[in-house]
Amino acid sequence: MNKRALEEFFSIETGIKFLGALLLFAKTTELMTAFAPKQILGYTGIEVFYGMACAIMVEGLFVTMSFQIKKSPNPQAWTWNLTLIAIPFIISALAQPIDSFVMEKTITDQPAPIQFLVSWGVPMVPALIMGLVLIKNVLESVEDKPQQKQTPNVQGQQQSKTPNAQKQTPNATKPWIKKLFFPNGHHKEPEKEKIPNS
Numbered sequence: 001m002n003k004r005a006l007e008e009f010f011s012i013e014t015g016i017k018f019l020g021a022l023l024l025f026a027k028t029t030e031l032m033t034a035f036a037p038k039q040i041l042g043y044t045g046i047e048v049f050y051g052m053a054c055a056i057m058v059e060g061l062f063v064t065m066s067f068q069i070k071k072s073p074n075p076q077a078w079t080w081n082l083t084l085i086a087i088p089f090i091i092s093a094l095a096q097p098i099d100s101f102v103m104e105k106t107i108t109d110q111p112a113p114i115q116f117l118v119s120w121g122v123p124m125v126p127a128l129i130m131g132l133v134l135i136k137n138v139l140e141s142v143e144d145k146p147q148q149k150q151t152p153n154v155q156g157q158q159q160s161k162t163p164n165a166q167k168q169t170p171n172a173t174k175p176w177i178k179k180l181f182f183p184n185g186h187h188k189e190p191e192k193e194k195i196p197n198s
Helices: 003-009 012-034 047-071 075-103 112-141 175-181
Strands: 149-152 158-161
Touching (some): 012 112
């Protein structure tokens, strides 16, 4: 981990993300505990662990992906990383008032759509989070990859050559990011170090 990554990890923004996720985690855990199964693999009285595990899936996912989104190699990956941030965050945000309704036993006083959301949506949270991750993995596995072209060399051996292969410098901005955030071309790549001719 380089110096820049360490500074980013210990920044104020990162602290706010972890603190916010911890505060959201409390009510998400309480809500999911209320909907936990009575028995898990034959064990009883461990509903709170079910609630904590579900909350870790929700808050843990959007916090983790908030760090990964900067490493997105293409627009498709960026879009899915954004989806894996937005949907778990929305679930976590909705869990805060719903938990109050459930704990105060005022859910029956809420409109029918809210009751439907609670009775159907809350138990499906683990499946929804897992489904998002699985869909992302499936889409990543079918991404188009450049086909390798076999060209014979002088000695008759086969060499693998990828067409249009270009070396990328580690500090180079990805072209799709430049088009997205710098449509007018007001972005300047870092100058390459010139090597004097010997």
